[in-house]
Amino acid sequence: MNTRIPAITFNGSVVECALSFSIEDLSINGSEESSPLLSERVRGRVQEVVVGALRRAYPDLAIERVGYRLVSRDLENLRANRVRPDGESLAKAISHRILNEVAVRVGADMQADLDSLRERQPIFRRVFLGEAPRPPAPAVERVGVLFEERRFEEAAGLLRELDMESLSAEERERVAPVELALELRRCGCAVPRMEACYAAWSKRHASEGKLRRKGHMVLVRALEDCRHIHAPRKWLRAFEEKWPVSALMPDERSYYWYSKGRTEYGRGEFIGALELLERAAAELPSGDLPLLAAIQTVAANCLADNLLFEPARRLAEQALETRKRLALADAFESQGALAGIAFKAGRFDEAREEFLVYARMAEELELGSDERNRLRNYLAKSAIMVGDFDEARAHLERAMEDDRLGFSAALWLLWLLHRGEHAAMDAFYAEHFLLPERQRGCDPFALGWAYAFMARAEFARGRWEPGVKYLARAVGFFRADRYHLEAAWLLRYLWEYPLSGEALSLFERIQPVEEILSDLEEYARRHRDLLDRIPTLAEEVDVSPRLDSLFEELAALQSGTAPPGGGRLLDRICLY
Amino acid sequence: MEYYFDESGNWQQPGAERHRLVMGGVLFRDRRTVHRLEEELRLFMAEERLDRLHATDLTAAQKASCYEMLVNHLVADTRVLVHHYSPDVLESSSRRKVDEIYLDKAAGLVKVMALGDPEVRIHYDLKFHYAWPANVLRQMDRLPWYLKKARDRFQLKPGAVADERDRIRKKVDALPAYERSRARGFLDRLNVRIQCDSLDPFDSELESRLNEAKSGVAQALNDYFWSELWQHFRGQELMRERFRDRILAELQATESLLGMDASLPRLTIRFWGKQELNAGIFAADLACNLAWRMLSEKRQEYTPGEQKLLEIMEMEQCE
Numbered sequence: 001m002n003t004r005i006p007a008i009t010f011n012g013s014v015v016e017c018a019l020s021f022s023i024e025d026l027s028i029n030g031s032e033e034s035s036p037l038l039s040e041r042v043r044g045r046v047q048e049v050v051v052g053a054l055r056r057a058y059p060d061l062a063i064e065r066v067g068y069r070l071v072s073r074d075l076e077n078l079r080a081n082r083v084r085p086d087g088e089s090l091a092k093a094i095s096h097r098i099l100n101e102v103a104v105r106v107g108a109d110m111q112a113d114l115d116s117l118r119e120r121q122p123i124f125r126r127v128f129l130g131e132a133p134r135p136p137a138p139a140v141e142r143v144g145v146l147f148e149e150r151r152f153e154e155a156a157g158l159l160r161e162l163d164m165e166s167l168s169a170e171e172r173e174r175v176a177p178v179e180l181a182l183e184l185r186r187c188g189c190a191v192p193r194m195e196a197c198y199a200a201w202s203k204r205h206a207s208e209g210k211l212r213r214k215g216h217m218v219l220v221r222a223l224e225d226c227r228h229i230h231a232p233r234k235w236l237r238a239f240e241e242k243w244p245v246s247a248l249m250p251d252e253r254s255y256y257w258y259s260k261g262r263t264e265y266g267r268g269e270f271i272g273a274l275e276l277l278e279r280a281a282a283e284l285p286s287g288d289l290p291l292l293a294a295i296q297t298v299a300a301n302c303l304a305d306n307l308l309f310e311p312a313r314r315l316a317e318q319a320l321e322t323r324k325r326l327a328l329a330d331a332f333e334s335q336g337a338l339a340g341i342a343f344k345a346g347r348f349d350e351a352r353e354e355f356l357v358y359a360r361m362a363e364e365l366e367l368g369s370d371e372r373n374r375l376r377n378y379l380a381k382s383a384i385m386v387g388d389f390d391e392a393r394a395h396l397e398r399a400m401e402d403d404r405l406g407f408s409a410a411l412w413l414l415w416l417l418h419r420g421e422h423a424a425m426d427a428f429y430a431e432h433f434l435l436p437e438r439q440r441g442c443d444p445f446a447l448g449w450a451y452a453f454m455a456r457a458e459f460a461r462g463r464w465e466p467g468v469k470y471l472a473r474a475v476g477f478f479r480a481d482r483y484h485l486e487a488a489w490l491l492r493y494l495w496e497y498p499l500s501g502e503a504l505s506l507f508e509r510i511q512p513v514e515e516i517l518s519d520l521e522e523y524a525r526r527h528r529d530l531l532d533r534i535p536t537l538a539e540e541v542d543v544s545p546r547l548d549s550l551f552e553e554l555a556a557l558q559s560g561t562a563p564p565g566g567g568r569l570l571d572r573i574c575l576y
Numbered sequence: 577m578e579y580y581f582d583e584s585g586n587w588q589q590p591g592a593e594r595h596r597l598v599m600g601g602v603l604f605r606d607r608r609t610v611h612r613l614e615e616e617l618r619l620f621m622a623e624e625r626l627d628r629l630h631a632t633d634l635t636a637a638q639k640a641s642c643y644e645m646l647v648n649h650l651v652a653d654t655r656v657l658v659h660h661y662s663p664d665v666l667e668s669s670s671r672r673k674v675d676e677i678y679l680d681k682a683a684g685l686v687k688v689m690a691l692g693d694p695e696v697r698i699h700y701d702l703k704f705h706y707a708w709p710a711n712v713l714r715q716m717d718r719l720p721w722y723l724k725k726a727r728d729r730f731q732l733k734p735g736a737v738a739d740e741r742d743r744i745r746k747k748v749d750a751l752p753a754y755e756r757s758r759a760r761g762f763l764d765r766l767n768v769r770i771q772c773d774s775l776d777p778f779d780s781e782l783e784s785r786l787n788e789a790k791s792g793v794a795q796a797l798n799d800y801f802w803s804e805l806w807q808h809f810r811g812q813e814l815m816r817e818r819f820r821d822r823i824l825a826e827l828q829a830t831e832s833l834l835g836m837d838a839s840l841p842r843l844t845i846r847f848w849g850k851q852e853l854n855a856g857i858f859a860a861d862l863a864c865n866l867a868w869r870m871l872s873e874k875r876q877e878y879t880p881g882e883q884k885l886l887e888i889m890e891m892e893q894c895e
Binding site for chain 1: 577603605653655657664687688689690691692693694753757830833834835836837
């Protein structure tokens with residue numbers, strides 16, 4: 001509903017603006033609004049008007065203050081444009097809306113007069129004053145614990161036994177997000193089903209602002225877990241449109257930054273991700289160690305993806321230690337990050353040990369099909385890199401059962417490549433990747449590696465032209481998804497195999513090498529000071545700019561001035 | 577009302593600024609205040625024997641006097657607003673894009689300051705980089721006929737050839753690798769050499785061959801020179817129109833966003849050169865310079881004038 005109020009712009013001009021806002025979490029004698037959108041004076045005036053009116057309606061009730069949350073995109077916009085609404089008019093509009101809300105909640109008409117409010121005193125007592133907060137029922141507590149321990153079936157069973165209607169608002173706030181998360185898990189990453197599921201849940205809790213915000217974040221998290229490319233960002237935007245950041249409680253705000261950071265990380269936007277994670281850490285309410293550990297884990301992944309292995313390892317270790325100490329089931333996620341860091345740093349024996357610990361931790365948990373797939377992929381690739389092909393095959397066979405995005409199929413090619421079974425690779429590629437419809441559901445990252453492995457197989461057989469065609473496609477997949485590091489890393493094969501001049505110029509025609517290197521140079525420049533962006537999260541450590549070294553090594557290879565022999569960064573890291 | 581703008585930090589080269597990019601505006605509701613400040617500044621320039629005023633060129637003592645003068649004129653109806661950005665906003669290495677980003681940020685700042693004002697008069701110390709080398713090279717063959725005619729009749733003075741060659745070569749060398757490879761043809765023209773070992777001193781055509789090579793280089797320089805001039809001119813005119821359109825679009829969008837019943841203002845924009853004295857722009861220059869130092873330098877010691885200005889000005893971190 002729009003209200004028009006006078007306002008003053010930066011240069012002192014008086015204008016009239018439209019203002020739309022809503023009132024959430026209304027309570028009597030509850031916590032007072034603390035939104036920075038309102039000045040002390042306006043807040044005081046609102047209390048004065050509303051409490052005065054309610055005291056007149058219910059003189060025998062002890063009404064001290066009114067608690068509410070003001071949600072308004074328009075007020076945010078006014079502030080962003082340095083337009084100051086007239087305080088008295090704003091206070092009047094808010095008071096009016098709160099009294100309307102009270103009237104509706106006690107079953108009277110909007111803009112009810114004092115008499116009709118007075119008639120509904122018993123309802124007012126029940127709605128606003130009747131329920132003292134009580135400790136949650138043991139079953140409610142248990143549902144939360146089971147969910148956190150990732151015992152989803154048990155949590156769902158207990159949830160079915162609960163009578164939602166009889167739960168208090170606080171209890172619903174604990175149980176309903178779990179209910180939604182469990183429903184979303186059952187959707188099997190089908191985005192339309194997940195969205196429909198959330199819409200139905202949201203409708204059931206239409207009047208509960210905080211709960212709906214929690215539910216919205218549960219949906220974003222579920223979409224991120226499915227590695228969906230666009231949906232998490234889309235739903236975060238929807239969240240921002242509905243609830244301005246300033247309207248969030250401190251704990252919600254921190255979780256929101258974390259969630260946004262995680263989404264950006266998922267899209268390979270490391271700078272944005274780290275800045276958001278830093279914000280989440282800086283605004284974290286003290287004592288929220290589980291969220292801090294979650295933030296540290298994602299930040300560790302961001303750093304590792306930019307070759308900052310040492311600070312990444314430190315962060316992942318801190319997160320793991322916290323999660324173990326608090327006996328959180330999510331500890332396995334930090335363990336996975338630690339193993340992944342060792343793998344990327346090319347320490348394959350260590351990575352294998354860490355992945356085995358990760359697998360043992362995961363054994364006790366109920367994993368979804370994507371998580372199961374990820375676990376087996378990790379085990380398989382670490383086994384391949386240490387030459388344990390039988391075990392790798394066993395893991396891959398099981399991983400293929402849940403291979404929704406093509407990662408396991410790509411690793412199967414890697415397995416065949418390491419065994420030198422090039423003809424078998426052709427057949428496997430034809431079956432799993434050749435046709436466009438087979439590629440459709442695949443993640444571009446998985447496709448990029450599948451093509452890169454095929455290129456290596458062709459090069460190994462001295463078939464230069466088909467090889468560079470595969471390589472150019474691989475680079476194309478990475479560049480299209482802005483994986484500049486991976487795209488440039490693949491260029492090494494052009495110079496490490498004795499390719500023919502025709503093959504090289506064929507590659508150059510499809511993917512100009514200068515452009516790829518120039519992208520990497522720019523990428524290295526932009527990502528040089530990643531650690532400076534997260535002063536709260538990371539300790540100050542002296543790290544050499546590895547991205548720059550990588551660029552220099554590749555540029556030297558291109559110009560033919562590369563020093564021969566080992567010890568190169570290129571050979572010491574593994575990006576798949 | 578009168579609005580004056582300037583910026584601080586390296587807005588020209590993506591990646592060159594290590595700290596913050598700053599952009600600021602000063603609003604004087606009364607034009608007479610600017611005139612009074614300008615008179616005082618002229619006197620100061622005469623006393624100090626300065627031929628132009630720019631914060632980065634002044635000594636610490638001169639700067640302190642200027643801050644003092646400025647804050648004495650910042651009366652109650654004057655407002656100073658500074659926006660500052662992470663250098664990452666210039667994330668692309670394309671200079672054309674840098675201009676666009678700058679324009680967006682500048683229009684955003686003007687919009688906040690001028691919203692609701694029916695008569696907006698903007699004074700801007702605005703530098704556009706339309707004549708960045710890759711653009712100059714690309715437009716070399718697309719000059720209008722009257723400039724081509726002037727170019728073909730123009731000759732660089734002998735002494736200027738070497739200087740111009742160094743200047744232009746430095747600019748082209750600084751281009752990103754990809755652009756540099758596109759400029760190879762031009763560089764070949766500039767770097768023309770006659771192989772010494774193939775020279776026969778008794779060759780009757782030697783002198784004419786040497787002259788030909790020299791005139792080829794001079795022609796290449798000439799081509800660049802005129803294209804550069806045209807891009808400067810075109811950039812300024814084009815950008816003025818674009819800037820105007822962008823500000824009006826910003827104002828319109830914001831008025832509609834805030835549901836304001838306002839009509840678009842009468843808008844005039846005047847760009848000022850560094851050599852011209854404009855007290856309002858100098859005020860914006862001082863404010864931006866101070867903001868940049870505050871955000872970028874560890875040592876935080878201020879003169880009383882600077883301290884006062886810091887209290888007056890409003891700063892906002894933008895994305």
